[in-house]
Amino acid sequence: MSPFASIVKLVLIVTAVALLLTLTVTYFMARQLTVPIKKIHSQIKKFDLNYIPSKKQQILNSNIDELEELNDAFQNMHLKLKQSVMDMLEIQKRELQSKLFALQSQMNPHFLHNTLANICMMAEENMNEEIVKMCKNISHMLRYISTDKSSSVELKRELEYTVQYLECMKTRYNGSLVYKIDIPEEMLEIQIPKLVIQPFVENSIKYGIHVEPPWVIDISGYRRDKQWIVNIKDNGPGFAEEKILEIRQRLENVKSTQPLSGMELDGMGIINIYARLKILYREMAVFEINNLSEGGAFITIGGGTRDTLTD
Numbered sequence: 001m002s003p004f005a006s007i008v009k010l011v012l013i014v015t016a017v018a019l020l021l022t023l024t025v026t027y028f029m030a031r032q033l034t035v036p037i038k039k040i041h042s043q044i045k046k047f048d049l050n051y052i053p054s055k056k057q058q059i060l061n062s063n064i065d066e067l068e069e070l071n072d073a074f075q076n077m078h079l080k081l082k083q084s085v086m087d088m089l090e091i092q093k094r095e096l097q098s099k100l101f102a103l104q105s106q107m108n109p110h111f112l113h114n115t116l117a118n119i120c121m122m123a124e125e126n127m128n129e130e131i132v133k134m135c136k137n138i139s140h141m142l143r144y145i146s147t148d149k150s151s152s153v154e155l156k157r158e159l160e161y162t163v164q165y166l167e168c169m170k171t172r173y174n175g176s177l178v179y180k181i182d183i184p185e186e187m188l189e190i191q192i193p194k195l196v197i198q199p200f201v202e203n204s205i206k207y208g209i210h211v212e213p214p215w216v217i218d219i220s221g222y223r224r225d226k227q228w229i230v231n232i233k234d235n236g237p238g239f240a241e242e243k244i245l246e247i248r249q250r251l252e253n254v255k256s257t258q259p260l261s262g263m264e265l266d267g268m269g270i271i272n273i274y275a276r277l278k279i280l281y282r283e284m285a286v287f288e289i290n291n292l293s294e295g296g297a298f299i300t301i302g303g304g305t306r307d308t309l310t311d
Helices: 002-045 065-106 109-124 128-146 155-172 198-208 241-253 270-284 306-310
Strands: 152-154 177-182 191-193 215-224 227-234 286-291 297-304
Touching (some): 002 065, 109 128, 109 155, 152 155, 155 191, 198 215, 198 227, 198 297, 270 286, 270 297
Antiparallel strands (some): 152 191, 215 227, 227 297
């Protein structure tokens, strides 16, 4: 039995060695999988929108392509999500600032003084219907600015707000103000940022009254491929050439994450409107300031439609 016992002993030794080798190889193979998985799990547990990950990708060094791709995908998702949240917060901040600017503009003492003076004059002349209309317009304007929490509205609502402002100004200037609105029906449902049309209309009135009446403001719009375009024209003196160059230079240099510039457009910062359009529409944003050859200012704003934003 001695040879048989030797064979059994040899088999047991070989089996033990093979088992040990198998366990060792299995341990290192499992470690090669579990260590990078633990790293990814640790990153997921630390996932927080307040935590800004490094733009440099963290490499696992797992030598497993699938895990490396999973790690890259997660980090890219984190960066994109963080950027989206930052953009949303920036839009909300700009929106709040624009509401405050607009509210301040509409409620400045000069505006209130002239509005109340007009209402008193209309009351003395028993113009009850005009007084009711004026009060309703002011009420609707304040409600539009202060109560709606959304950062975008349908184009028709922005136009309604602008018309209410224009009607107040028509009463103030005894009919010397004339306005025309030519917006296609199919554009009225398009979502646009709030308070991007009326500020330019307000600017046109402020500078347009320095020429002989009637003072004409023309608001028109059209679709261009996947963009909406709105033009605001007036028959005033227009922008001084140096002012146009200054504005264009400021718009060229501005970044969407910068704070509001000190340059203002009757209580509403030009940079505010430009920045909100750029944040929301990026390369699809349209913002141009020019003078008409026959005299007057010509403003063009626009952006992508909803189907563009969701692509």
